Amino acid sequence: MRRKRWVCTGFLLFFMFFLTGCIRSGKLDEGKIPCVIELKEVPKEFETLNGDLKKVLRIEVYMINEQTQRSYSVVLNEENGFSQDASLNPGFYQVRYCYASPSYFGINVDSIQESLVVGAEGNNYLGLTITNLTELSKYFDWIKPSKEILAADQFSRLAQWKGELISLKDIANYVEFTCDRQVKPYEQITLHNPDEQVWIAVLNGTEQELPWQECALMSVTVKGSQMIFGKGAAVGQPLSGIVHKEDGVYGLPDAFEGTVFFGADLDRTEAVYRNESSGDKITIVSDPKGEYIISMTYEFAIFE
Secondary structure (H helix, E strand, O other), X not given: OOOOOOOHHHHHHHHHHHHHOOOEEOOOOOOOXXXXXXXXXXXXXXHHOOHHHHHHOEEEEEEEEOOOOEEEEEEEEOOOOOEEEEEEOOEEEXXXXXXXXXXXXXXXXXXXXXXXXXXXXXXXXXXXXXXXXXXXXXHHHHOOOXXXXXXXXXXXXXXXXXXXXXXXXXXXXXXXXXXOOOEOOOOEEEEEEOOOOEEEEEEOOOOOOEOHHHOEEEEEEEOOOOXXXXXXXXXXXXXXXXXXXXXXXOOOOOEEEEOOOOOOOOOOEEEEEEOOOOOOEEEEEEOOOOOEEEEEEEEOOOOO
């Protein structure tokens, strides 16, 4: 069975129903019939995550009892062993979507059944499964930092890309970018590979048009955790382990940009590090709550 993926349309429809009072929130302890919602097989790869990453990993199941028009949200995480007990009233609880977060883990989860059947004759059980386990196993290997990248300085211009130690300057040899035109004189353009969640900015510093491959690489931005920077910093990691005067491997930033209310759940905040000798710059962007990293940018000095 293939369930509907989480889409913006479904999200908007849910809130339309919610705001009009057609759907009310139910409670997982409102009935007397015991039932279980669980990830049927917890991948061993989950155990390879460090403790902080385990804490943010969660799977959410959204169900609706169409007879009573009540909605139910079930969260599975490390704390409950990815298994949730509930006590519900008899009925058919249709599964509307399953979702794993944060999205940078790339976990695709689906329900084995279309609905949770609750009743004396029902199975009172809803099982979930991860549908991309093969890809996930490879991905979790990629996000393990090697000894070399942990020992590398943050401004070494080295990175670990999909398990391999590379020079950031050579990123175009590992990630495919396309541009359907020449770059104009003194023009800067940004190229994006959406599958890899990597952006690069290049500059044509000459008086003639050039292919983008012949332009100067100005910056590399990643929003996926398959790239690990010097000292082990990567998207998805807890911000406090990187950006902190005493506990962070990068220490106190040279500047904060964005909102002044750092970690106040009001806006994204950027922590900026600069290297005086090379002119390079690293920008780390956090989620609104300041809990974990959602993007990292390495900017090279324009003139070397």
